[in-house]
Amino acid sequence: MAEQTFRPGEPQIPDEALVDQVLQGEVSAYDWLVLRYQERLYAVIYHMTANHEDTNDLLMETFDKAFRRLSSYKKNSSFYTWIYRIALNHTVNHLNRGRKRRYDLSLNELSVDEATEQEFADLSAVTGAQAAARVELQNKLNESLKNLSESQRAAVVLFDIEGMGHAEIAKIMHCSEGTVRSRLHYAHRYLQKALASWLNK
Amino acid sequence: MNEQKLQKLLRLKKLETPGQDYFDGFLAEFHRYQQAQMLRQAAKWEPWRAWFREFLCREPYRTVASCGAVAVVTALLVIGLGNFSRHSAKQSGFARTPAMPKVRLVSDSGTTEQPPAPRYSTGQTPLSYDKTIAF
Numbered sequence: 081m082a083e084q085t086f087r088p089g090e091p092q093i094p095d096e097a098l099v100d101q102v103l104q105g106e107v108s109a110y111d112w113l114v115l116r117y118q119e120r121l122y123a124v125i126y127h128m129t130a131n132h133e134d135t136n137d138l139l140m141e142t143f144d145k146a147f148r149r150l151s152s153y154k155k156n157s158s159f160y161t162w163i164y165r166i167a168l169n170h171t172v173n174h175l176n177r178g179r180k181r182r183y184d185l186s187l188n189e190l191s192v193d194e195a196t197e198q199e200f201a202d203l204s205a206v207t208g209a210q211a212a213a214r215v216e217l218q219n220k221l222n223e224s225l226k227n228l229s230e231s232q233r234a235a236v237v238l239f240d241i242e243g244m245g246h247a248e249i250a251k252i253m254h255c256s257e258g259t260v261r262s263r264l265h266y267a268h269r270y271l272q273k274a275l276a277s278w279l280n281k
Numbered sequence: 282m283n284e285q286k287l288q289k290l291l292r293l294k295k296l297e298t299p300g301q302d303y304f305d306g307f308l309a310e311f312h313r314y315q316q317a318q319m320l321r322q323a324a325k326w327e328p329w330r331a332w333f334r335e336f337l338c339r340e341p342y343r344t345v346a347s348c349g350a351v352a353v354v355t356a357l358l359v360i361g362l363g364n365f366s367r368h369s370a371k372q373s374g375f376a377r378t379p380a381m382p383k384v385r386l387v388s389d390s391g392t393t394e395q396p397p398a399p400r401y402s403t404g405q406t407p408l409s410y411d412k413t414i415a416f
Contacts, residue, residue: 240291279283
């Protein structure tokens, strides 16, 4: 878990204290929790759905659901583990329902800074036509991620993209660390196979 | 090597964000969403509430509804008092209602019990034929 950075005006108190404030009737304290987690939860949901509109809806629903269930939050796990679990379960349910499975090309529509552009360019430089190769690589990566099972994709998102440890992921996904390692192993093996033409160059 | 390249590639996805403007406006959007949800919840029951209000305003139904409400309250009071008196009787060690004898169902025993077979005493004269006994 990355070190907590506070926004201007944000009370420098832990999440659990904010939860207590909300439960005592100070509902506006929940806003700080939303601000603290909106970006991280957006990232997790987005990498699971690969669609901005769905992510926006699911993020709203996740925060709303968490707010309604706040009284059921037990402090034997951290707040972030709890809310990540809600977000992940809600997203997986959404994907299982197959409500609106739209896997759009992600990077082209979202803002990517210059450093990212350069790193992608480095990765695809060997193919010659950089721009075309980069788009192709993005496409292939998104397509490969889409083909993973929900649990494998969740493990990849939390481990490789969000940089969490096995123990944290196991808590969020309600499974053993061994299961997390196994899911990652099979997911990496599949992705390496699917992206072999780029990775071997 | 492949593993490292793959991890680097996946880490790059972390930088896919919708831009700071989206997150700056998210909280306000979330408040609007919550208000809309609350209104939707309230609106779900509104037709029923309206119907009930209208129903109660009609003259014959108003009387019936009032009588019904009185009857329900009375019934609840009677039941509550009955339970209370039974409870207090138990507390004092005096049960007004004797315990019912246990009834054993045939189906409970596992085997169907047959009534005992009639016994006949053969080789004896039936009483009605005995001349020494006068009725």
